[in-house]
Amino acid sequence: MKYIREFRDRGLARTLAEAIARESDTGRDYHLMEFCGGHTHAIFRYGVQDLMPDNVEFVHGPGCPVCVLPVRRLDDAVELAERHGVILCTYGDMMRVPGTKQRSLIRAKADGADVRMVYSTLDALKVARDNPEREVVFFAIGFETTTPPTAVAVKQAEALGLTNFTVFSNHVMTPPAMRHLLETAGEEEVKIDGFLGPSHVSSVIGSNPYKPFAETFKKPVVIAGFEPLDVMQASLMAIRQINEGRHEVENEYTRVVTPEGNLKAQVLVAEVFEPRRSFEWRGLGAIPESALKLRARYAAFDAEQRFPLAAKDSREVKSCECPAILRGAKKPTDCKLFGTVCTPDNPMGSCMVSSEGACAAYWSYGRFRGPEEQKKGAAA
Known part of the structure; x- marks a missing residue:
C-alpha cells in the first residue's frame, strides 16, 4: 500500500538510526517533545525510542484532546445529560473518561441518562432529526482537526431548521498550548529542545502558525507524519537544527502539510467560531485564547447559552499523575x-x-x- 510500507521499511529505519547516532553530539542530551498522540503511539508501537541513542529522549506532550479536557468540563457534560435530560452525543473516548468521584458518561448512561456514542457530527444531526421532541447536545471536542466538521454541523443544523440541536464546544488550539509549555517549562524543569509538530492539525492550519514562537523561544519545530520513518526523519531534522543552532519550522510531512494549510477549512471555522478569552487545559491550567466558542451569530446552537450549568467543585482522581x-x-x-x-x-x-x-x-x-x-x- 502506497505511503505505508515505504514508511515502515526496516532497512531504511536502520539507516536513519545510524545517521541519528552519528550526528547526535555525545556531549549533550536532546529532549524532543512530540505534540501529537499519534506520534506517541507510533514511537511505542514500532519501538522508535529503542532505535535512538541514549542521549535522545522523546518527551510526551499534551497532544491528546480527550486527555487535556479539564474535569470540570466533563462534569458539565454529565450534568447536561442527567440534570437537563438531553440526548448527549459524544465520541467513544469521552464515554469512559472519569470525572469527579469517578463519575463518567458511561456510568451516567448506566444510571438512565440518554448518552449516545456517535462516529461523526452527521450522526448527531441525524439523532436531532429523528427526535424532534428532544433536546440533542453534541459534545464537541478536539484540536483544529475536528473543528471544521463541527462548524459544518452547526451550519447544516441552521439550514435544516433544527431548533433542538446545540453544541457543547470544547475545541482547543495547538499553537497557544505549545507557547504556554515553553513559557512555563522552567517551573518544573521540563526540558524541551525542540518539537515534533502535530500531523493532522498542521494539515488544517499549515506550518506558518508555528513560526512566531519558534523564533521567540529559539526552539526548532519539525512537523512529522505518523509512520515510524516519519518520526525518525523528523527527529534527525530536529537534531541537525539543534546542532547548528537553528530554530526554524521545517516540514517533514510534505505529502500532506503545506505552509498555508487548508484555507477553506480555516474560513469555515472562523465564520462559526471565535477564540475564548481563556480556557483551562488539564495539567496546563488556564491558557489565553486557546479554545473556541460559537460566535454570537450562532448562539442559538450553543449549549452553554441554552442550558445553565452549575458551578462545580471538580477534582482529579487523587494520586493520578x-x-x-x-x-x-x-x-x-x-x-x-x-x-x-x-x-x-x-x-x-x-x-x-x-x-x-x-x-x-x-x-x-x-x-x-x-x-x-x-x-x-x-x-x-
Missing part, C-alpha cells in the same frame, strides 16, 4: 496508580482512556515491562 504527564514533567511509569489501580479496564485518568493517551500507549505496547516480560507478552 495525568496532569504532570501532559506537561511532560513525568512519564506514565512515574505514576503510582499506573498498571496497578489504573488500567484500561479501570482507568483513573484520561491518559489511560484515550487511544491517543500516553498511558494507553505505554500499556498497549508493554513498554513499561522489562525485557523478559515483553518477550512473554509477545509469545502470548
Whole structure:
C-alpha cells in the first residue's frame, strides 16, 4: 500500500538510526517533545525510542484532546445529560473518561441518562432529526482537526431548521498550548529542545502558525507524519537544527502539510467560531485564547447559552499523575496508580482512556515491562 510500507521499511529505519547516532553530539542530551498522540503511539508501537541513542529522549506532550479536557468540563457534560435530560452525543473516548468521584458518561448512561456514542457530527444531526421532541447536545471536542466538521454541523443544523440541536464546544488550539509549555517549562524543569509538530492539525492550519514562537523561544519545530520513518526523519531534522543552532519550522510531512494549510477549512471555522478569552487545559491550567466558542451569530446552537450549568467543585482522581504527564514533567511509569489501580479496564485518568493517551500507549505496547516480560507478552 502506497505511503505505508515505504514508511515502515526496516532497512531504511536502520539507516536513519545510524545517521541519528552519528550526528547526535555525545556531549549533550536532546529532549524532543512530540505534540501529537499519534506520534506517541507510533514511537511505542514500532519501538522508535529503542532505535535512538541514549542521549535522545522523546518527551510526551499534551497532544491528546480527550486527555487535556479539564474535569470540570466533563462534569458539565454529565450534568447536561442527567440534570437537563438531553440526548448527549459524544465520541467513544469521552464515554469512559472519569470525572469527579469517578463519575463518567458511561456510568451516567448506566444510571438512565440518554448518552449516545456517535462516529461523526452527521450522526448527531441525524439523532436531532429523528427526535424532534428532544433536546440533542453534541459534545464537541478536539484540536483544529475536528473543528471544521463541527462548524459544518452547526451550519447544516441552521439550514435544516433544527431548533433542538446545540453544541457543547470544547475545541482547543495547538499553537497557544505549545507557547504556554515553553513559557512555563522552567517551573518544573521540563526540558524541551525542540518539537515534533502535530500531523493532522498542521494539515488544517499549515506550518506558518508555528513560526512566531519558534523564533521567540529559539526552539526548532519539525512537523512529522505518523509512520515510524516519519518520526525518525523528523527527529534527525530536529537534531541537525539543534546542532547548528537553528530554530526554524521545517516540514517533514510534505505529502500532506503545506505552509498555508487548508484555507477553506480555516474560513469555515472562523465564520462559526471565535477564540475564548481563556480556557483551562488539564495539567496546563488556564491558557489565553486557546479554545473556541460559537460566535454570537450562532448562539442559538450553543449549549452553554441554552442550558445553565452549575458551578462545580471538580477534582482529579487523587494520586493520578495525568496532569504532570501532559506537561511532560513525568512519564506514565512515574505514576503510582499506573498498571496497578489504573488500567484500561479501570482507568483513573484520561491518559489511560484515550487511544491517543500516553498511558494507553505505554500499556498497549508493554513498554513499561522489562525485557523478559515483553518477550512473554509477545509469545502470548
